[in-house]
Every structure is written in structure tokens, then in C-alpha cells.
Amino acid sequence: MLDIKKIRNDFPILSREVNNKPLIYFDNAATSQKPISVINSLTEFYSKYNSNVHRGVHTLSMESTDLFEEARNRVAKFINSKNSESIIWTRNSTEGINLVSNSWGRKNIQPGDEILVTAMEHHSNLVPWQILADINKAKLVILPINNDGTLNLDEIDTFINSKTKIVSAVHMSNSLGTINPIQELCSKAHKVGAKFMLDGAQSVPHIPTDVADIDCDFLVFSGHKMLGPTGIGVLYVKPEILEEMDPFLTGGEMVLEVSYEKAKWNELPMKFEAGTPNIADAIALGEAIVYLENIGMQNIRNHEIELTEYALSKFKSLDKLTLFGPLDPLIRGGILSFHSEDIHPHDIGTFLDHEGIAIRTGHHCTMPLIRSLNIPATSRASFYIYNTKDEIDYFINTLGNAIRYFTDVK
Ligand SMILES: Cc1ncc(COP(=O)(O)O)c(C=O)c1O
CATH class of the missing domain: 3.90.1150.10 (Aspartate Aminotransferase, domain 1)
Structure with missing residues (x-):
């Protein structure tokens, strides 16, 4: 109790x-409220540690880098990711899905391929795939639902077939409340060689999440729905896929070496984190996770x-x-x-x-x-x-x- x-x-x-x-x-499905520990974390960061991460040799920069990376490790542990390189900071779930549809999708989806989403997706997990299907001349397929708001899996083996290259599904519907059988969808996707992406915007804040157990290739969630601040989110990507993916945004922070002609990408996960990241909010999200873990x-x-x-x-x-x-x-x-x-x-x-x-x-x-x-x-x-x-x-x-x-x- x-x-x-x-x-x-x-x-x-x-x-x-x-x-x-x-x-x-x-109105918690829209955004959650914040405990005092998260609010204090923001004040503390700006009062004591404020400085940019990864680049500085001075004390403040090293301290803020440590806190920032510690928060990443917390996220990794929270969703049982084996390593923290798989944790990419984003602004929110929406940005995570856009990152995958652009970085992984544009490279891997061929004309005639199929992308499967469900009929209960948030626009964030629909519009990016519509655009990808349009650009790469693929087909966007919609898995229907039953009258009771559950997924209709009667013909799932027709929906997930040899043409399917990615299945992207919401875990908990923000409109219906339905919790979908994602394990089944994930294993069906893998059986035909497709990737599986999980929209965890509503589930990660409320249900224990284990990426190793689910075996998903991608997972997104938003800090603000799980007691954390707005403007910070997470994309988890399986390590072997992350290596092959090209960056989404480019510029500072995500490069190792740059000449006037070309650039060499930084190590993971920085390769996907162009520009100064949202340091304070990432650290505060780490505090939110501590709070959630203390409750269980x-x-x-x-x-x-x-x-x-x-x-x-x-x-x-x-x-x-x-x-x-x-x-x-x-x-x-x-x-x-x-x-x-x-x-x-x-x-x-x-x-x-x-x-x-x-x-x-x-x-x-x-x-x-x-x-x-x-x-x-x-x-x-x-x-x-x-x-x-x-x-x-x-x-x-x-x-x-x-x-x-x-x-x-x-
Ligand atoms: C199921 C689902 N997916 C994605 C999102 C998008 O989240 P955000 O607006 O934080 O990017 C939401 C937000 O309500 C959601 O409920």
C-alpha cells in the first residue's frame, strides 16, 4: 500500500x-505534476553547477558532466538497458520517433516495404511514418482495433508479413487507456525480420519497463509525463542498430573531427545529441526516476x-x-x-x-x-x-x- x-x-x-x-x-496523461525533489534539482543545478557539459576542463563543467551522465545511467538502469550508450536524450517522445524515422527509416525503408502502426497511435507515432512512407515510397499499414478498444489481432500474420520492415506501436493508448500486447507484436515483428519500436510515452511512467525483456529495438518516452520537467525525453536504441544509424541533427557536440570538407561523428550516444543538450532537465529527470524507484x-x-x-x-x-x-x-x-x-x-x-x-x-x-x-x-x-x-x-x-x-x- x-x-x-x-x-x-x-x-x-x-x-x-x-x-x-x-x-x-x-490530466496526468497530458503531463504529470512534479515532486519537490525534482523542482529543487533544477534550482540546485543553476545555483551550484551551471556550465556546459563534455567540453570543459574546469571544475563546474566536470561536475555538471558527471551529473548529466549519472542521470543517463539512471535512465538506463530504470528501463534495464545493458549500457548507457543506448540512451539518447531528446526533447520528448515526438522527437525520439522523428529521430528513428529519419535516421533509421530513410536508410532502411525501400520502395514497396511496409511500415505497420496501430489505429490508436498518437499523431507523434503516425505522422513521422506517413512522411517516411511518402518519401521512401513505402506503404503505411494500420492495424485495426476491436469495439472494446483492444487491438484486433485476428489477422496479425497478414499484417506483419515479409514486406514489413518496422512495427511501431503504442504501449498504453492515451485516448483509450488500452495496454497493448507488445511482447507478442515485438516477437511477430522479429520473426519476419522487422524492427519493433515502442511508444512508451504513457506506459513508462506507470508500468515497470524492461527493454531486455521486451526485446524492442527502439523505445521512446517523455520526462514530463513521469514527474520530470518538460523539454527532456529519452530514445533507447539497441546497441547494434545504433552503430549503423546516421545522425539526425548535425553540428557541435556530435562530431569528433571536422575539416572544411567533412566531419567524423562522435562516439555514441553523443553522435545523436547535436548542440548543447538540455542539461538541467536531464538531471532533474534523473531525480524523478529516483523518486519513482523509491516508491517502486x-x-x-x-x-x-x-x-x-x-x-x-x-x-x-x-x-x-x-x-x-x-x-x-x-x-x-x-x-x-x-x-x-x-x-x-x-x-x-x-x-x-x-x-x-x-x-x-x-x-x-x-x-x-x-x-x-x-x-x-x-x-x-x-x-x-x-x-x-x-x-x-x-x-x-x-x-x-x-x-x-x-x-x-x-
Ligand atoms: C501515446 C503518446 N505518444 C506520444 C506522445 C507525445 O509525447 P510528447 O508530446 O511528450 O512528445 C504522447 C503525448 O501525449 C502520447 O500520449
Whole structure:
């Protein structure tokens, strides 16, 4: 059992009020809140260590380099990467996917090849592949979903075939909450000689992640969704693939030797980190990982299963709402996406905000998926370690009031 009261005390923002009501933060799928240790880490870096990394012989530069590389090692350990060269700092998941589609994709995708993504991808894991398919004259194939929001794997061996060169799939859907059978997708991809890329933007913050166990070739995630700052993300690449990949961005930091005619690339992972990196935020992400590890990722997952189970049961008391995604909390993250025929999601979002509750409304950057559900948008409540059953009770009660307010004939 987590000591949620103690955890909540670590997050200063949770004690503020919104519209004279205690804040209930249920927009964690968009971005998480930050514990004081992460906030302090940023202040400490700029107060004590601020200097550029890798280039300096002076003390500050060596200290900041040590902290920066220590954070990289922490990330490697957190996802069970055997070495830290496989950890490339990016700005976010989006940049990681763009790096792979440009660096690996442009070189390895041939005309007629197939790239497989699922029907529930975030735009970040769709648009880069659309562009790659267009440029390299390949075909982008979409794996469909069932009515319950799970992947339709009935014809998976047709979808993943000898033409498939990469399968890129979301682990936990940000719109439906579905947790996908990524191990199965990964092994099917490898069987036909394709690479497997995992979009872990929603899963890495909430579920223990082991890249050696999954055997994925690429994994991306974003610091800001896992208690870390904005502007820092991670791309993991299997070492043997990393060696073969060309750089994405070029310039300073990523070169070893430069003449007026040409340049020789720096060692891994710097080869993929052109320019001054986001030093302070990388170090603060390391602090976020320390915080998560102290609680334990499996404990976090268990807490969220409990919250989800509770929320799903309470949700049954509300009529006039359609809930999307699977009902089994073991294959669903702490995300509740729902729609009412009679009320626009923005009205629901605004009503809840008046009562201090922050949820997200819209297409959640999954426009094709939302359109396929024949709705304009959904309302989404998403949980994290600091959320409680009491908050869910208040949310369900307020949602009930919202439904009555907007649908009762006056
Ligand atoms: C499943 C999924 N993939 C990718 C992203 C993109 O993350 P970022 O905006 O941090 O790049 C998100 C963000 O919400 C997401 O939910």
C-alpha cells in the first residue's frame, strides 16, 4: 500500500486551489505534476553547477558532466538497458520517433516495404511514418482495433508479413487507456525480420519497463509525463542498430573531427545529441526516476489498477455516458475516456474546472481514432500516484451534477 498522503505532501501544486476548490488533477496523461525533489534539482543545478557539459576542463563543467551522465545511467538502469550508450536524450517522445524515422527509416525503408502502426497511435507515432512512407515510397499499414478498444489481432500474420520492415506501436493508448500486447507484436515483428519500436510515452511512467525483456529495438518516452520537467525525453536504441544509424541533427557536440570538407561523428550516444543538450532537465529527470524507484514501479502500477477498478465501478452509476477502452483494469491504464451524446466535452471540462477538477477534452492527438468512433472528441480523466479514491468519488459526483445540469429539461 502506498502512503498517498505522504506522497501528496511532496507535490506543492496539489495544495493549491482552483476556483476556490481543492485542485483535483486528473490530466496526468497530458503531463504529470512534479515532486519537490525534482523542482529543487533544477534550482540546485543553476545555483551550484551551471556550465556546459563534455567540453570543459574546469571544475563546474566536470561536475555538471558527471551529473548529466549519472542521470543517463539512471535512465538506463530504470528501463534495464545493458549500457548507457543506448540512451539518447531528446526533447520528448515526438522527437525520439522523428529521430528513428529519419535516421533509421530513410536508410532502411525501400520502395514497396511496409511500415505497420496501430489505429490508436498518437499523431507523434503516425505522422513521422506517413512522411517516411511518402518519401521512401513505402506503404503505411494500420492495424485495426476491436469495439472494446483492444487491438484486433485476428489477422496479425497478414499484417506483419515479409514486406514489413518496422512495427511501431503504442504501449498504453492515451485516448483509450488500452495496454497493448507488445511482447507478442515485438516477437511477430522479429520473426519476419522487422524492427519493433515502442511508444512508451504513457506506459513508462506507470508500468515497470524492461527493454531486455521486451526485446524492442527502439523505445521512446517523455520526462514530463513521469514527474520530470518538460523539454527532456529519452530514445533507447539497441546497441547494434545504433552503430549503423546516421545522425539526425548535425553540428557541435556530435562530431569528433571536422575539416572544411567533412566531419567524423562522435562516439555514441553523443553522435545523436547535436548542440548543447538540455542539461538541467536531464538531471532533474534523473531525480524523478529516483523518486519513482523509491516508491517502486510495481507499487505504482498496483495503485493505478486499484484506482481504475474503483473508477470503472463508480462510472456505472452514471448514465448517458459512453466509456471507451477495455473494462479489464489489467489491460487498461489509469485513463478514462468518455463521451455524452448530449453534452460537448468542452462543456463537461469547463463544468468540472469550476469545481476544481482538471481533465482533458479533445481528440488527444489521435484524430483518426476519434473520428473512427464517430464522435467529435472525448473527455479524459487520467490518474497518477498522488490520486485517491476520494478524488474519484468527488469527480463522479460532480460529473453526475454536470450531466443533470446540461440535460435536465428546465
Ligand atoms: C501515446 C503518446 N505518444 C506520444 C506522445 C507525445 O509525447 P510528447 O508530446 O511528450 O512528445 C504522447 C503525448 O501525449 C502520447 O500520449
